[in-house]
Amino acid sequence: MTSAIVIAAAALGGLAVPGAAHAADAPCLQGMYTTREGAFVIKNINTRPAITVHVRDKKTGQRVASVSKFHDLPYEPGDDGYATDVISDPLKLADLGIYALEVDTAAGTTVCADFDYRLRSEMTKPTAGKVSLDNLKTTVSADLTTFDPRTQTSSPLKNTKVAIAGEGFSPTATTDAQGHLSVPHTFLGTERATDISIDLTATPQMDSATSQFRVGTIRQKGEIVLDPESQSFKATYGQVRTLTGRATRIAADGTRKPVPEGTRLWADLTGVPRTKADGRFERQVRINATGMYTAWDTGRRATPWLEASENWSKVELVSVTQFREFKATIDSARRVTLTGDLLLKPAVENKAVNVEVQYSADGKTNWTTRKTFATKFGAGAVKQTLPGEADGYWRLRYAGESLIQGSVTPPVRLTRTATAFSYFNAAPEPVRKGQAFTIKGTLQHQNPAKAYGGQTVLFYFRPAGSQDFLYQAQTKTAADGTFLRKFTADRTGTWIARYRDADGKHFNAESRQDDLVVNP
Numbered sequence: 281m282t283s284a285i286v287i288a289a290a291a292l293g294g295l296a297v298p299g300a301a302h303a304a305d306a307p308c309l310q311g312m313y314t315t316r317e318g319a320f321v322i323k324n325i326n327t328r329p330a331i332t333v334h335v336r337d338k339k340t341g342q343r344v345a346s347v348s349k350f351h352d353l354p355y356e357p358g359d360d361g362y363a364t365d366v367i368s369d370p371l372k373l374a375d376l377g378i379y380a381l382e383v384d385t386a387a388g389t390t391v392c393a394d395f396d397y398r399l400r401s402e403m404t405k406p407t408a409g410k411v412s413l414d415n416l417k418t419t420v421s422a423d424l425t426t427f428d429p430r431t432q433t434s435s436p437l438k439n440t441k442v443a444i445a446g447e448g449f450s451p452t453a454t455t456d457a458q459g460h461l462s463v464p465h466t467f468l469g470t471e472r473a474t475d476i477s478i479d480l481t482a483t484p485q486m487d488s489a490t491s492q493f494r495v496g497t498i499r500q501k502g503e504i505v506l507d508p509e510s511q512s513f514k515a516t517y518g519q520v521r522t523l524t525g526r527a528t529r530i531a532a533d534g535t536r537k538p539v540p541e542g543t544r545l546w547a548d549l550t551g552v553p554r555t556k557a558d559g560r561f562e563r564q565v566r567i568n569a570t571g572m573y574t575a576w577d578t579g580r581r582a583t584p585w586l587e588a589s590e591n592w593s594k595v596e597l598v599s600v601t602q603f604r605e606f607k608a609t610i611d612s613a614r615r616v617t618l619t620g621d622l623l624l625k626p627a628v629e630n631k632a633v634n635v636e637v638q639y640s641a642d643g644k645t646n647w648t649t650r651k652t653f654a655t656k657f658g659a660g661a662v663k664q665t666l667p668g669e670a671d672g673y674w675r676l677r678y679a680g681e682s683l684i685q686g687s688v689t690p691p692v693r694l695t696r697t698a699t700a701f702s703y704f705n706a707a708p709e710p711v712r713k714g715q716a717f718t719i720k721g722t723l724q725h726q727n728p729a730k731a732y733g734g735q736t737v738l739f740y741f742r743p744a745g746s747q748d749f750l751y752q753a754q755t756k757t758a759a760d761g762t763f764l765r766k767f768t769a770d771r772t773g774t775w776i777a778r779y780r781d782a783d784g785k786h787f788n789a790e791s792r793q794d795d796l797v798v799n800p
Contacts, residue, residue: 731761
């Protein structure tokens with residue numbers, strides 16, 4: 281017998297073991313336990329122990345008995361073949377109660393546990409007749425006795441209160457003069473279990489007792505019938521739908537009757553729906569598949585009262601789409617960049633679809649498609665760049681298709697301030713090589729246009745016959761937006777001025793091209 285069994289034996293009427301943490305503190309917790317009759321047993325020792333067990337009155341502190349004689353117990357299958365179980369004679373004490381226990385060994389005296397020397401309460405024949413939805417009445421019965429370790433005899437536990445507990449009821453009953461318990465009970469027919477517990481509370485003279493058993497039931501065939509509109513329908517993924525129907529049972533006489541009012545069905549969004557008196561029910565479910573089933577609250581298993589039954593709703597499922605992490609920006613070169621990830625629920629891998637980039641001046645009307653590109657659901661963020669506008673709203677749109685709902689992002693307004701060179705000229709022209717000439721111009725911004733002062737203007741020159749503009753110099757605009765820069769003529773070519781966004785709020789600008797002829 282293991283230490284776990286020792287603890288269990290003690291709890292049933294023997295050593296009242298304080299806790300498993302003390303299992304190695306003393307011999308009495310290393311395989312020592314007491315029997316129903318009050319004898320001490322020591323497990324798996326090689327020789328009879330050279331120990332003495334003392335029993336001490338916890339109130340007076342006086343020793344009331346000592347045990348030092350042990351004899352062999354018969355060998356049991358599973359015992360160590362090289363060890364022996366030994367047992368003492370049953371202890372005879374004058375008074376019932378819980379005593380302190382000490383063990384003397386060669387190493388000294390150890391206080392190790394409590395010794396429960398009370399009447400052993402015992403319960404036999406706990407039973408109840410079978411029930412069904414046609415007959416919910418039964419009688420819970422049992423015989424209760426006590427075993428007295430002082431006299432080694434059993435007696436009926438008469439005129440004693442006993443607690444009877446189970447789902448839906450918790451009565452208190454009293455045994456008769458013969459220790460017999462008989463309690464009528466009527467079930468509701470909606471219980472999830474028919475387990476019953478009979479509990480006897482401990483007293484200073486008697487230990488406690490508990491007996492649990494399950495009342496047998498005769499299950500009936502149940503039927504869950506969905507209303508036509510709940511049998512087959514079209515729904516969008518994630519949509520909340522109310523399923524309705526009626527639950528019936530086939531009684532012993534073959535007739536169909538409503539299941540008991542309050543019969544639980546499979547949980548829904550509101551909790552656990554229950555049937556009404558006529559068997560009608562409602563279940564609120566969130567659609568996430570092509571089929572939704574309705575069953576008893578135990579799912580596809582049977583209840584104590586009804587055989588397993590279910591009914592499926594056939595759903596024509598419309599998938600939904602969603603753009604995730606959508607962003608839109610516009611840069612100084614008037615380029616619009618849109619990013620986002622198109623998701624599908626329920627997910628379908630590798631399905632290619634077309635997505636539109638759309639623009640509207642006011643974000644409400646006249647949406648026009650500026651670009652269409654291909655992507656796949658859940659493929660990760662896409663990135664599209666295209667020419668933009670000075671002001672307006674942008675979005676991504678997926679039009680949808682059969683059984684796939686379309687989706688569109690919230691519109692994002694993108695705007696920057698326009699800039700422009702309203703005047704640009706290089707003069708005089710023609711000009712001789714080595715002669716000075718002047719470039720003048722005016723930079724404006726906003727709409728309507730006004731002077732844009734204090735800004736840097738860059739000058740570029742492209743020699744005749746070349747393809748590239750080369751940077752030459754820069755200057756600042758005056759408060760009225762005008763600028764002026766003198767150069768020395770070197771060769772014939774083309775001049776331009778450029779403005780580059782300096783505050784993140786303006787577009788770039790480029791002047792007209794002005795050809796300047798340089799003569800030898």
